[in-house]
Amino acid sequence: MSPDSHQDPLHELHQAARIDDLSESRGMRVCIKCGDQETPILLVRDGEAVHAFSADCPHAGALLEEGAVCDGKIVCPWHKGTFDLRDGSLIEPLPLKGLTRYPVTLKDGEVFVGLEPQAPHAADKTMLIVSSGAAGAAACAILHETGFARRIVMAGHDAPMPYDRTSLSKFVISGEMPVDDTPPLLDDDFFACHAVERIDSNAVHLDALARHAELVDGRKIDYDIALVCTSGTPKPLDIPGANLAHVHMLRRIDDARAIVESLDTLSGNTRAVIVGASFIGLEVASSLRKRGVEVSVVAPGKVPFEKSFGTRIGEMFRKLHEKNGVTFYMNAQVKALRGGNAVSEVMLDSGERITANLVIVGTGVKPGYGEALRIEHWRVAQQQARIAAFNMAGIESAYDGVPYFWTYHYGKNFDYLGHVDAPDYVEIDGDLGQQKFIAYLLKDGAVRAIVACEHQRAVCRLAEAMRTGLTLESARSTAQKAD
Numbered sequence: 001m002s003p004d005s006h007q008d009p010l011h012e013l014h015q016a017a018r019i020d021d022l023s024e025s026r027g028m029r030v031c032i033k034c035g036d037q038e039t040p041i042l043l044v045r046d047g048e049a050v051h052a053f054s055a056d057c058p059h060a061g062a063l064l065e066e067g068a069v070c071d072g073k074i075v076c077p078w079h080k081g082t083f084d085l086r087d088g089s090l091i092e093p094l095p096l097k098g099l100t101r102y103p104v105t106l107k108d109g110e111v112f113v114g115l116e117p118q119a120p121h122a123a124d125k126t127m128l129i130v131s132s133g134a135a136g137a138a139a140c141a142i143l144h145e146t147g148f149a150r151r152i153v154m155a156g157h158d159a160p161m162p163y164d165r166t167s168l169s170k171f172v173i174s175g176e177m178p179v180d181d182t183p184p185l186l187d188d189d190f191f192a193c194h195a196v197e198r199i200d201s202n203a204v205h206l207d208a209l210a211r212h213a214e215l216v217d218g219r220k221i222d223y224d225i226a227l228v229c230t231s232g233t234p235k236p237l238d239i240p241g242a243n244l245a246h247v248h249m250l251r252r253i254d255d256a257r258a259i260v261e262s263l264d265t266l267s268g269n270t271r272a273v274i275v276g277a278s279f280i281g282l283e284v285a286s287s288l289r290k291r292g293v294e295v296s297v298v299a300p301g302k303v304p305f306e307k308s309f310g311t312r313i314g315e316m317f318r319k320l321h322e323k324n325g326v327t328f329y330m331n332a333q334v335k336a337l338r339g340g341n342a343v344s345e346v347m348l349d350s351g352e353r354i355t356a357n358l359v360i361v362g363t364g365v366k367p368g369y370g371e372a373l374r375i376e377h378w379r380v381a382q383q384q385a386r387i388a389a390f391n392m393a394g395i396e397s398a399y400d401g402v403p404y405f406w407t408y409h410y411g412k413n414f415d416y417l418g419h420v421d422a423p424d425y426v427e428i429d430g431d432l433g434q435q436k437f438i439a440y441l442l443k444d445g446a447v448r449a450i451v452a453c454e455h456q457r458a459v460c461r462l463a464e465a466m467r468t469g470l471t472l473e474s475a476r477s478t479a480q481k482a483d
């Protein structure tokens with residue numbers, strides 16, 4: 001096909017770059033104009049071939065040229081969404097769909113791109129997904145992508161519009177995002193175009209032999225294959241006063257709405273206590289400080305996140321929060337909450353009392369069944385759901401992903417790769433105090449986890465390299481390649 005052989009603008013080929021200007025380790029963004037439309041395209045060199053994809057990450061819009069290309073994959077700089085370099089298909093969440101792939105033609109060292117994207121497959125079974133959270137939405141997207149499901153039924157409380165819980169503690173509580181703008185996990189177009197039935201009702205009974213489910217609202221569903229991913233339940237605070245007004249947990253969008261309502265009621269006069277120095281607890285602390293709320297954190301242990309990150313990084317988080325005005329009561333437990341209708345005081349086991357008119361409980365979740373290894377990250381839930389969905393579709397798959405999560409405090413994003421409980425030691429390259437560092441958490445001589453801030457491209461590379469294991473030396477050398 002010659003670069004200029006078609007009249008239809010979508011079929012037309014557009015001169016986009018010279019192949020010599022493209023790199024094999026990162027993509028290049030070009031904008032192709034067609035009429036009054038501009039399409040951002042990511043060009044990636046792959047030996048003597050060139051691939052062209054949509055240039056913005058389908059998850060939250062990161063510019064993919066700021067990520068890395070390595071081991072045949074394109075890795076997003078923000079939450080490490082990973083795509084197959086050959087066809088743009090999704091390998092790792094957080095995105096729930098792959099990149100749009102555009103046709104490429106090479107001629108005399110010039111790269112020409114067409115704007116006609118490719119089409120999906122056909123379908124034939126009924127799949128039931130009991131959940132409408134992170135894993136449920138990921139499974140739904142994959143079942144569609146594999147083309148195996150004729151009918152997909154998603155049943156659960158959040159089914160009308162599965163949403164991104166992770167924004168609640170970061171942006172909704174801070175007031176930057178109205179509750180009703182919490183980002184959906186699958187956009188309206190997905191539901192409009194695909195045979196996904198959403199039922200706003202939890203499942204109460206599943207007969208796996210008869211392949212039959214019953215929902216709270218009495219509906220009965222016959223299915224071919226079901227996926228149950230109903231997650232854990234937040235641990236309630238089992239102490240006197242836990243039911244007072246303005247005492248909240250944060251798990252669902254309704255919890256976030258209730259917290260925002262409390263903040264509105266208390267107006268400029270809020271004194272908050274966060275129970276538990278968990279990721280959610282401290283993200284909420286950061287968000288409340290953004291609103292000017294006075295914040296205290298009560299938690300057991302010497303420093304936050306000590307078990308996951310070790311003492312030095314835990315200390316860094318504590319100092320970062322203290323610098324931003326948070327008061328810590330560490331090695332402490334909350335014994336009771338006092339007040340009339342609404343909370344007014346928090347009693348500690350030491351006998352200390354903290355005046356507070358808002359209490360947020362961030363003490364973790366109870367798992368469903370079993371406890372071989374609990375990793376409570378968004379991306380892991382979606383990675384596992386993808387594997388389950390591929391297996392449901394008859395495409396045998398095993399989990400070989402690297403756990404990853406991010407956490408956001410005072411405008412700084414921290415990446416955490418891998419998993420380790422109680423590392424033997426921690427090597428830190430960079431400046432912890434300035435929050436510009438990569439920390440390697442070692443156990444039994446291997447790098448088991450990495451915590452980093454402001455090293456996005458290095459973390460993209462490390463996320464891939466960690467699949468096959470890393471020593472401190474190989475990890476450092478992988479990180480340096482990103483510079």
Ligand SMILES: Cc1cc2nc3c(=O)[nH]c(=O)nc-3n(C[C@H](O)[C@H](O)[C@H](O)COP(=O)(O)OP(=O)(O)OC[C@H]3O[C@@H](n4cnc5c(N)ncnc54)[C@H](O)[C@@H]3O)c2cc1C
Nearest residue numbers: 131132133134135156166202203230231376377378381405
């Ligand atoms: C405020 C907040 C911030 C977070 N921030 C981060 C972050 O920055 N990074 C990170 O990695 N992780 C973060 N997490 C953790 C992340 O949200 C979880 O790891 C992830 O949601 C787990 O996915 P899941 O699908 O297993 O569970 P969920 O997303 O909780 O989904 C479970 C779903 O099952 C439904 N359900 C329960 N019972 C039934 C039933 N009987 N029938 C049908 N449906 C049912 C529930 O209503 C829910 O919709 C955060 C969590 C919260 C609450």
Ligand code: FES
Nearest residue numbers: 057059060076081
């Ligand atoms: S923006 Fe790419 S994974 Fe989130």
